[in-house]
Amino acid sequence: MKTISPPRSPVRLHKELDAVWSTPGGWGALSAVNHTVLGRRFIVAAFVFFAIGGVLAMLIRAQLASPHSAFLGPDHYNQIFTMHGTVMMFLFAIPMFEGLAIYLLPKLLGARDLAFPRLGAYGFWCYVFGGSILLVALAVGVAPDSGWFMYTPLSSRAYTPGINADVWLIGITFVEISAISAAVEIVVTILKMRAPGMSLDKMPLLAWYLLVTGMMMLVGFPPLILGSILLEVERAFDWPFFDPARGGDPLLWQHLFWLFGHPEVYIIFLPAAGVISTILPVLARHPIIGYSWIVVSIIALGFLSFGLWVHHMFTVGIPHLAQAFFSAASMLVAIPTGVQVFSWLATLTSGRPQLKVPMFYLLGFFFVFVAGGLTGVMLAVVPFDWQAHDTHFVVAHLHYVLVGGFVFPMMAAAHYWLPHFTGRMPVYRLSVTAFWLIFVGFNATFLLMHLTGLRGMPRRVHTYAPDLGWDWLNLLSSIGGFVMTMGFALFVIDIALQLRFGRPAPRNPWQADTLEWAMPTPSPNYNFAALPDVASRSPVADDPDLAARLASGEGYLGFVRNGWRETLGIHMVTGKPDQIILLPGPTFLPLWSALATGVFFVSLLMKAYVLALIGAGLSVVLLVSWTRGAGLRKDHGPLPVGRGEAVPPHQEASGPPSWWATVFTLVANGTLFSSLLFGSLYLWLVAPGWPPARLLDIGPGLPLAGGFGLVLAALAGRRSLVEKAAAGITRASLWLIATAGGHILALACLVRLVQMVPDPTGHAYAATTAAILVYAGLHAALGILFAGYGWYRSLSGYVSVRRNLDLRIGRLWHDYTAVAGMVALIMVYGLPKVIGS
Amino acid sequence: MTGRTSPFMLLAIVAGFIIWSSAFTLLYAALSFGCSLGWQSVDVGPVSLNRLALILVWAGHLAALGLLLQWCLKTRRDNVSRGQPARFMTTAALASTSCALFATLWTGLPITVVSTCM
Numbered sequence: 014m015k016t017i018s019p020p021r022s023p024v025r026l027h028k029e030l031d032a033v034w035s036t037p038g039g040w041g042a043l044s045a046v047n048h049t050v051l052g053r054r055f056i057v058a059a060f061v062f063f064a065i066g067g068v069l070a071m072l073i074r075a076q077l078a079s080p081h082s083a084f085l086g087p088d089h090y091n092q093i094f095t096m097h098g099t100v101m102m103f104l105f106a107i108p109m110f111e112g113l114a115i116y117l118l119p120k121l122l123g124a125r126d127l128a129f130p131r132l133g134a135y136g137f138w139c140y141v142f143g144g145s146i147l148l149v150a151l152a153v154g155v156a157p158d159s160g161w162f163m164y165t166p167l168s169s170r171a172y173t174p175g176i177n178a179d180v181w182l183i184g185i186t187f188v189e190i191s192a193i194s195a196a197v198e199i200v201v202t203i204l205k206m207r208a209p210g211m212s213l214d215k216m217p218l219l220a221w222y223l224l225v226t227g228m229m230m231l232v233g234f235p236p237l238i239l240g241s242i243l244l245e246v247e248r249a250f251d252w253p254f255f256d257p258a259r260g261g262d263p264l265l266w267q268h269l270f271w272l273f274g275h276p277e278v279y280i281i282f283l284p285a286a287g288v289i290s291t292i293l294p295v296l297a298r299h300p301i302i303g304y305s306w307i308v309v310s311i312i313a314l315g316f317l318s319f320g321l322w323v324h325h326m327f328t329v330g331i332p333h334l335a336q337a338f339f340s341a342a343s344m345l346v347a348i349p350t351g352v353q354v355f356s357w358l359a360t361l362t363s364g365r366p367q368l369k370v371p372m373f374y375l376l377g378f379f380f381v382f383v384a385g386g387l388t389g390v391m392l393a394v395v396p397f398d399w400q401a402h403d404t405h406f407v408v409a410h411l412h413y414v415l416v417g418g419f420v421f422p423m424m425a426a427a428h429y430w431l432p433h434f435t436g437r438m439p440v441y442r443l444s445v446t447a448f449w450l451i452f453v454g455f456n457a458t459f460l461l462m463h464l465t466g467l468r469g470m471p472r473r474v475h476t477y478a479p480d481l482g483w484d485w486l487n488l489l490s491s492i493g494g495f496v497m498t499m500g501f502a503l504f505v506i507d508i509a510l511q512l513r514f515g516r517p518a519p520r521n522p523w524q525a526d527t528l529e530w531a532m533p534t535p536s537p538n539y540n541f542a543a544l545p546d547v548a549s550r551s552p553v554a555d556d557p558d559l560a561a562r563l564a565s566g567e568g569y570l571g572f573v574r575n576g577w578r579e580t581l582g583i584h585m586v587t588g589k590p591d592q593i594i595l596l597p598g599p600t601f602l603p604l605w606s607a608l609a610t611g612v613f614f615v616s617l618l619m620k621a622y623v624l625a626l627i628g629a630g631l632s633v634v635l636l637v638s639w640t641r642g643a644g645l646r647k648d649h650g651p652l653p654v655g656r657g658e659a660v661p662p663h664q665e666a667s668g669p670p671s672w673w674a675t676v677f678t679l680v681a682n683g684t685l686f687s688s689l690l691f692g693s694l695y696l697w698l699v700a701p702g703w704p705p706a707r708l709l710d711i712g713p714g715l716p717l718a719g720g721f722g723l724v725l726a727a728l729a730g731r732r733s734l735v736e737k738a739a740a741g742i743t744r745a746s747l748w749l750i751a752t753a754g755g756h757i758l759a760l761a762c763l764v765r766l767v768q769m770v771p772d773p774t775g776h777a778y779a780a781t782t783a784a785i786l787v788y789a790g791l792h793a794a795l796g797i798l799f800a801g802y803g804w805y806r807s808l809s810g811y812v813s814v815r816r817n818l819d820l821r822i823g824r825l826w827h828d829y830t831a832v833a834g835m836v837a838l839i840m841v842y843g844l845p846k847v848i849g850s
Numbered sequence: 851m852t853g854r855t856s857p858f859m860l861l862a863i864v865a866g867f868i869i870w871s872s873a874f875t876l877l878y879a880a881l882s883f884g885c886s887l888g889w890q891s892v893d894v895g896p897v898s899l900n901r902l903a904l905i906l907v908w909a910g911h912l913a914a915l916g917l918l919l920q921w922c923l924k925t926r927r928d929n930v931s932r933g934q935p936a937r938f939m940t941t942a943a944l945a946s947t948s949c950a951l952f953a954t955l956w957t958g959l960p961i962t963v964v965s966t967c968m
Contacts, residue, residue, distance in 0.1 A: 210880050213860075213936035305938065309945045316867035317953065320874050333903075335881055337960030338874065345956055349949075585857050586935055694879075698886040 023564045026542050029573045034125070034538035044599040051137050053434065058141055059109035062792050064501075065148070069093050071498055074458070078491035091158035092177070096668035098161025099181065100551045102277065103188055104144045110284040111136075111195040113426060114223050116434075118199065119495050121217050121538060123208025123545050125554075125570075125580040126596050128201040128670040129194075131603050131639055136194035138405035138607030143187030146615065150180040150557055160473060162270050163244070165255040165263040170248045179618055189238050190332055196230035198438065199223050199536075201670045204585040205594075207374055208528065209545040209569055212588040217550070218301060218526050221308050222287025225315040226280055229678055233276035237768035240269030243692070243784070249620065252780035253771045254692070260777035262700035263330055265692055271322035272688065275509070279318035281415060283311065285422035286353055289375060293357050295525045299364025299552070301314050303356040310349035317346045327398045333578035336395050343393030344614045345617055345714035350386060369523075374425035377452045378417055387412025388463065403807035406466025409459045416455060424451070424504070430510065432522050436534045437515030443507045445798060446847060450500030455494025462484050472848050514841050526554035542579055543571030546656065547588070557746025569655045581654060592666035597643065606635040609785045631772040637802065644811040644819070652818035665815040675822045686788060686833050689789070690840060691780040697848065705776040708845035711769060716838040721760030723834040726755030726796055730827035733803065746821075749804040752827060758795035760835060762843040763790035766841065776846075789837035792830040799823040859939040862925075866918055866943075866950030871913035877961070880907050885928050885967035900966045908958040915951040923948045 036045040045051060055784045072093050076085045085093065115133055119126050127133055158177050159168040168178040203224045207216065244266060253259035255266050294301045301307065308415045320342035327336055357379075368370060374750040390411040392398050394494055401407060432438055465486040470477065477483055521530040531553050531699035532540055543566045549555050556562070566572065569590065570579050582592035613628030651659035663669035696705055766786050799822075806812050806819040884890060884900035907959040922944040929940045 197888065210937075212935035214935040228953065305941060307944070309942055309949060312864060312942075313953070315951050316871060316950075318865075320957065332881065332885060332965075335878060335958055335965045337964045338877060338881075338957055340958060341957045342874070342953075345953055586859060586939065588935075694880075699881050775936055846867050 023542065023566070024565045025075055027425035027537065027564070030539040030542060031537060033576055033578055033598075034540065035575055041599065043604055044601045046134045046597065046599055046603065046742075048087060048115050048119055048127045048130065048133060049122060049536055049538065049540075050318040051130075051133045052112050053116075054137055055108055055112025055115055055140070058137075058144075059105050059112055062100050062104035062110070062144060064706065066097055066105055067498060067501060069097040069100065071156050071494060073097060074494040076475060077477075077487045079173070079577060079692060080477050080481075080484055082476055082659065085475060088103050088158070089154075092151065092154070092156040093448060093471075094162055094473060095157045095848075096147065098158060098187070099147065100144075101415075102161060102281075103185055104140075104147070104762070105310075106281045106415070107141055107277075109423060110281065110419075111192070111199075111295055113288075113423075113430075114199050114284065115195065116204055117430070117529060118220065118223065119206070119243065120433075120532065120540050121527055121579075122203065122217060123211060123528045123541065123547060124202070124206040125539050125544070126578070128206055128594070129674065131597055131600060132194045132198055134603035135607055136191035136198075138604055139194070140188055143184050143191070143614070144609055145176040145182040146187065146618070147180060150177070150184070156231060157178060161268070162274060165244065165266040165269075167753045168244065168266075168446075169255060170251075176618060179245065179248060181249075182241045183614050183618045186238055186241045186245075187294075187610070189234055189241075192230055192234055193681055195675050196227040196234075196681075197797070198230070199227035201673045202678050203227070205578060205582050205607065205668070205670050205673060206584055207588055208545050208547045208552075209581060209583060209590045210545075210588050213586055215547055215588070218290040218304065218307060219287035221285075222283045222312055225311045226283045226287075229276050229280050229283070229315050229318070230322075231681040232684045233273050233280060235273075235681050236269045237273035239685050239688045239692070240273075241268075244526075245617070246780075246784075246828070248772070249617075251485075252783070253777050254696075254780055255328060256777070257485050257701050259706055259775065260696060260700055260702040261780075262696055262777075263325070265695055267326050267329065267382055267690040268322070268695065269692065270455065271325045273550060274320075275322040275325065276318045278414065279314055279419075281342075282418040283314065285419045285426075286380075288422045288426045288429075290353070291527065292371050292425055293430075294360050294364070295523050296369055296375070297364030297366045298524075302359040302363060302788065303352070303354065304550070306352055307356050307692065309779045311350040313349040314346065317342055317349065321346060324393055324398065324510045327395050328402045340393055340395050342416050347386060347390055354383065370428040370439060370448070371425040373448040374421045374428070377448065378421040378425070381417030381421060381452075381455065382414055383417075383458075385410060385415075389414060392844040394702040401466060401474055403461050404466035406469045407771055408472055409462035409466060412455075412459045424448075427504075427508075429523065430529075431511060432518035433529060433534050434534065435512055435515065436518055437511050438518045438522060440507060440515060441512065442509045443503060447500045447503035447507055450503060451497050452500075454493045454495070454497025454500055457495075458490045460498060461490050461493070465490070472838075501803070518842045519558060519846050521553065526551035528552055531560040533560075535566075541568070543568030545569075571655055574652070581660075582666065585668075590654060590660050592657060592660050592663045592669060594652060594670060599719055600639075602635060602639055606632060606639075609635050633798075637798075640802075644806070645816055646810045648813055648815045650815075651792050664818050672821055672825070674820065676826045679825060682829070684831070685720060686836075687787060689781070689785060690836070693785065693840065693844070696777050696781060697844070700777060702776070704848045707775070708765075708773040708778070708849060709770055709782055710845070711766070713842065715762050715766055715769075716842045719759045719766070720835050722755045722758030722760075722762065723793070724755070726752045726793075726800070727824075727827045727831035729755055730800065730820075732823045734817060734824060746804055746807055749807070749820075751796045751801035751822075753804075755794045756800065756827075756830070759830075760790055760793040760797070762795060763834075765771050782844075785841055789830075789834040792826075792833060796827055796830045799826045856924065859936075859943065862922070862943040862945050863939065866915060866947035867953075869911055869914050869918065869953045870950045871955075873908065874957060876907050876911075877904055877958060880904055880911060881966065890967045901961065903959075904966070905963045906952070907962055910956075911954055912951070915947065915954055919944070919947045 036047050036050055057706045076082050156179055157180055167170055191568045203220050246252050247254050253261040255261045255263050267765045316546055324343045325340040426497050465483055468482050471484045541563050543563045545568050569581055578596040580594050581590050582594045601691050609628055609631040613625050616625035616628055649662055651661050729748045729751035733745045767783055770783045771779040803820050880903050884903055889900035890898045892903045926940040926944045929936045
């Protein structure tokens with residue numbers, strides 16, 4: 014091993030670090046895993062999708078500008094409004110904030126990269142490929158056409174026989190992989206990779222917002238993924254989850270969709286609110302007022318937003334008391350939102366605000382978002398919702414919330430952080446003109462639309478009669494829409510001009526106090542030549558020379574060791590360093606893995622199931638191959654990190670990022686399973702056509718044997734860790750073989766049970782039972798893989814008493830599989846007894 | 851490392867709202883079960899079995915939140931003299947639990963007045 018280089022000049026240190034952290038040029042750029050590169054790519058791709066969604070919106074407004082318009086026929090119109098919503102929600106809003114988070118988080122937190130660079134790259138490619146499926150479908154005229162929420166039975170095979178709905182279900186599920194990947198990466202990075210000394214109370218508010226958002230994504234997205242899988246299985250194999258004639262229920266889709274869909278609004282809003290909490294105090298020249306209360310409000314919003322989903326379903330015939338629960342929660346959620354708005358206003362009025370370009374957009378946000386919030390409270394009142402449901406009033410409301418709560422703050426963010434991206438300052442006057450065009454155009458479009466809706470114009474109609482009083486309102490809305498588009502076009506021109514003619518930006522142009530400004534702009538590949546020691550919420554304001562000191566290597570890890578990409582891991586509460594995190598370099602593996610995943614999804618779309626299986630297998634092989642060469646073959650113990658401190662590499666630490674990532678992935682996985690159980694129970698209690706004619710008729714033997722296998726696997730997996738510590742590799746390997754044996758036994762029992770389930774096309778009971786068993790079986794199968802992988806890593810020398818991360822991650826999987834599998838077995842064995850009685 | 855700066859305190863900050871989530875989910879589930887099984891037609895004293903079940907679920911969660919709040923108050927008192935981040939964590943846990951208690955009270959309030967299965 015090389016020894017640590019002595020301190021050098023900033024230029025020499027920069028060259029050494031750059032050699033380790035840089036991304037290759039040419040085709041090699043496709044192997045990039047660096048967060049700065051990936052963040053930029055995410056943002057640019059999201060903006061391209063935003064432009065496409067904007068063009069679709071213009072087509073909608075052109076169609077609705079006059080009554081009896083022949084511009085678009087109903088078939089095309091259906092595809093266009095569906096794709097507008099889909100593109101804006103799934104391909105613009107979420108990826109845009111992910112891009113901002115991926116670019117900004119390590120810089121804001123004082124780290125050199127995100128926790129899982131290759132996962133970030135994989136997520137990016139999945140996003141681009143999944144989005145491309147939807148765009149290609151639009152280009153060839155088979156785009157989704159059932160509305161962006163794909164309600165059944167309209168989206169079921171009977172009413173959408175083509176592949177339009179399949180494109181949505183498969184394309185969006187593909188993109189969701191990217192969202193879950195990003196969520197895991199964001200959460201783990203925030204908890205484990207902040208600068209030393211940055212305890213939770215000193216963490217920038219944007220990180221708090223992103224932490225809660227990431228957790229919400231882990232819990233909020235799985236219901237939609239499950240719903241998409243179930244609907245696709247119904248469409249492809251006729252398993253009747255949503256068919257009321259065979260024990261299914263279309264409302265189950267609405268529940269699963271809105272379980273995702275309403276938190277989604279807050280998943281979009283919270284990062285934008287984090288942007289406001291970051292920019293506003295800087296431009297107001299006053300520290301944020303109410304830091305602790307804002308943190309509590311974010312947490313409250315994160316939870317309460319999951320109690321609102323049924324307010325999208327007030328008109329479907331749910332009992333009054335259930336409506337009252339959701340109505341109460343819908344009103345309640347205004348309080349934590351209000352706390353934040355008042356904190357921002359208090360900060361603004363306590364400081365000396367500067368009317369810079371980002372501030373224009375922040376003021377625009379206040380007006381638009383508060384108006385949208387107020388109409389949201391109106392819609393939370395059940396009798397009013399009954400009147401306004403499915404009208405253009407709701408369209409106006411959701412645009413006020415989403416454009417006000419996301420687009421305006423993101424425009425502020427663009428102007429605020431563009432000097433960081435480009436190293437140049439904006440061209441001032443053009444930006445202001447663009448703002449006014451967007452602001453006036455937006456309000457002209459959507460303020461009037463409230464009235465159109467109150468006058469009874471329903472959503473999703475491609476034309477209307479001339480004598481209903483909607484003509485002039487629609488015409489003015491359309492004119493407003495085009496004015497807004499001109500504003501966005503001017504914004505693009507402004508950025509192009511900034512890139513070409515903007516004057517060079519000073520290092521900290523806004524006099525901000527967060528760490529992303531303690532580096533050169535555009536930022537170097539490694540962010541910080543040395544990692545800072547943070548002692549307050551305003552590290553840059555506390556030490557104006559911080560950037561120069563870090564550039565000269567004064568701080569943690571201000572050197573290159575063994576050519577490793579090193580950054581620090583910390584105790585998640587106190588911020589005390591507890592490990593060196595070794596990150597991987599550029600590789601094409603994420604790209605190949607995403608392509609293989611793409612083969613799987615496209616094959617499903619084409620009903621080429623053999624090819625789909627090959628794609629799935631290839632994806633697993635490629636994903637497992639990420640670990641080749643990863644890890645350490647010998648113990649290192651604590652290594653010096655600077656400032657007289659020493660900590661071990663993450664492979665030898667107790668809570669490394671990959672362990673936490675597995676925990677959070679299992680949280681998402683558990684949510685998906687819970688949603689499946691909810692679906693099964695919901696159908697039993699609510700759906701028509703129950704009880705089914707045939708139930709699973711089994712004795713206790715098979716479930717008991719399967720349960721024994723699962724428990725054996727979990728206990729043996731735990732034992733392998735103990736043996737590793739106590740008796741060495743041979744006995745540990747034997748326990749890993751026992752783990753695999755337990756999973757094999759469980760898998761055999763589960764496969765046999767699936768064979769005994771009545772025909773899944775006959776009734777939703779059989780379909781849900783089979784789905785639960787397949788879920789458990791899949792986990793047992795992967796458990797065999799985990800056990801085999803742990804065994805292989807042990808034999809290859811990557812595992813020791815200290816370096817037992819592979820086995821600990823495996824243990825998490827075996828434990829989860831045991832619990833989920835037991836619940837599944839109890840459910841499939843017990844439910845028929847309850848139904849029968 | 852003191853207990854008040856352990857990762858466990860992160861859990862304490864969200865524990866109140868986890869209880870709220872449990873209350874919300876179980877109330878909705880119990881209502882669906884009750885209506886499906888006809889509990890609204892079975893009287894238990896002055897209330898129906900359905901409403902009684904809902905009140906029990908609600909009261910149980912309120913009690914759990916009360917206990918948690920008590921623990922947060924004690925922890926906060928014990929940590930007043932400690933520096934950050936212990937003070938921040940205990941204050942956030944206390945505030946968050948108080949909000950969750952109010953949220954549970956508010957969202958469950960309709961149980962007392964609104965008809966159950968109509």
